[in-house]
Amino acid sequence: xxxxxxxxxxxxxxxxxxxxxxxxxxxxxxAEEQRFRELSTELRxxxxxxxxxxxxxxxxxxxxxxxxxxxxxxxxxxxxxxxFMTNRYGDFILYKPRFTLKTLFLWLTPIxxxxxxxxxxxxxxxxxxxYSTEQVSDEELNKIRSLIDSEDNKK
Amino acid sequence: xxxxxxxQSIQPKRWVYLLPLGIFVGLVILFFIGLELNPRLxxxxxxxKPAPSFSLPRLHHPGEIFQETDLQGEISLxxxxxxxxxxxxxxxxVLMQIAKANKAPIYGLYYKDDPEYxxxxxxxxxxxYRANAVDKDGSVGIEWGTxxxxxxxxxxxxxxxxxKHVGPISWQDWKDKLLPKIQSLRExxxx
Numbered sequence: 001x002x003x004x005x006x007x008x009x010x011x012x013x014x015x016x017x018x019x020x021x022x023x024x025x026x027x028x029x030x031a032e033e034q035r036f037r038e039l040s041t042e043l044r045x046x047x048x049x050x051x052x053x054x055x056x057x058x059x060x061x062x063x064x065x066x067x068x069x070x071x072x073x074x075x076x077x078x079x080x081x082x083x084f085m086t087n088r089y090g091d092f093i094l095y096k097p098r099f100t101l102k103t104l105f106l107w108l109t110p111i112x113x114x115x116x117x118x119x120x121x122x123x124x125x126x127x128x129x130x131y132s133t134e135q136v137s138d139e140e141l142n143k144i145r146s147l148i149d150s151e152d153n154k155k
Numbered sequence: 156x157x158x159x160x161x162x163q164s165i166q167p168k169r170w171v172y173l174l175p176l177g178i179f180v181g182l183v184i185l186f187f188i189g190l191e192l193n194p195r196l197x198x199x200x201x202x203x204k205p206a207p208s209f210s211l212p213r214l215h216h217p218g219e220i221f222q223e224t225d226l227q228g229e230i231s232l233x234x235x236x237x238x239x240x241x242x243x244x245x246x247x248x249v250l251m252q253i254a255k256a257n258k259a260p261i262y263g264l265y266y267k268d269d270p271e272y273x274x275x276x277x278x279x280x281x282x283x284y285r286a287n288a289v290d291k292d293g294s295v296g297i298e299w300g301t302x303x304x305x306x307x308x309x310x311x312x313x314x315x316x317x318x319k320h321v322g323p324i325s326w327q328d329w330k331d332k333l334l335p336k337i338q339s340l341r342e343x344x345x346x
Contacts, residue, residue: 046197046302046303047302047303049194049195059267059293060293060301060302063292063293063294063296063297064297067294067297086200088200088201088207088297088299088300089200089300089302090197090198090199090200090300091200092197
């Protein structure tokens with residue numbers, strides 16, 4: 001492959017979706033714009049549920065982007081803005097579920113299953129290890145050796 | 156010589172082998188329940204909270220103000236609707252029936268639409284609403300957590316939101332869900 005086609009494939013597969021919807025919101029500082037970008041990708045559009053506020057062009061998403069824009073400009077903290085959204089739309093508006101009693105199962109299941117898997121693996125392999133090394137008596141070992149020797153002698 | 160005894164302790168109990176199957180069946184059941192759930196029905200965090208405050212012009216009397224305190228005093232319904240919303244039009248005859256049943260007044264939040272269209276629509280098709288507030292830019296809709304019109308709230312006499320229905324109300328919904336809720340609220344307030 002030429003370097004040109006490699007470059008083409010790279011840009012083809014790793015190109016990001018251009019977030020066009022957040023254009024038209026002018027900010028004075030880089031930090032504000034950054035905050036707006038982050039929040040609008042963290043919040044879900046409730047109309048097109050698999051899109052963030054930044055991606056969706058639903059009417060409600062546009063309204064919420066305006067709301068978000070005004071709140072960022074007026075200097076509200078990220079927490080204040082997220083609270084504003086969840087107080088009205090519930091936790092569902094957050095792409096990343098919060099760690100609460102209700103979501104405990106959701107958050108802890110993967111790590112719990114992982115730990116169970118690792119512990120099981122260690123237990124099994126350790127026991128098998130014991131079996132293969134320690135359970136063979138000298139007597140048996142000699143037997144095995146003589147068997148191997150006799151096989152070798154045949155050749 | 157001691158080998159057979161050791162061998163037994165290495166073998167895990169038989170039920171352990173059934174564990175993965177058990178977990179698998181459990182997950183399948185969980186996923187099937189998940190498939191039955193409607194992701195469009197998002198529980199409202201507003202239930203049990205006072206109605207968000209607003210102050211908007213009335214649809215038929217733009218000079219007059221409609222605000223959340225107007226909802227207090229009796230159990231009422233607040234229906235969020237627009238003429239651009241086909242499900243709202245589908246729901247309209249049921250609202251007419253509910254208004255006729257006279258169990259609770261229906262108020263409207265006329266959402267992101269031109270007042271002229273609303274007045275025209277209600278003139279031609281009947282008006283189930285006691286009053287309508289015009290939320291032209293949708294900002295009050297955001298306060299109420301609106302994401303898919305029509306939405307209907309049941310608000311008790313103290314102005315506390317007690318129930319939310321998303322999507323058009325069918326007569327069945329009214330009989331099975333909204334009316335029983337209204338009746339139980341009424342019983343509670345009578346006691």
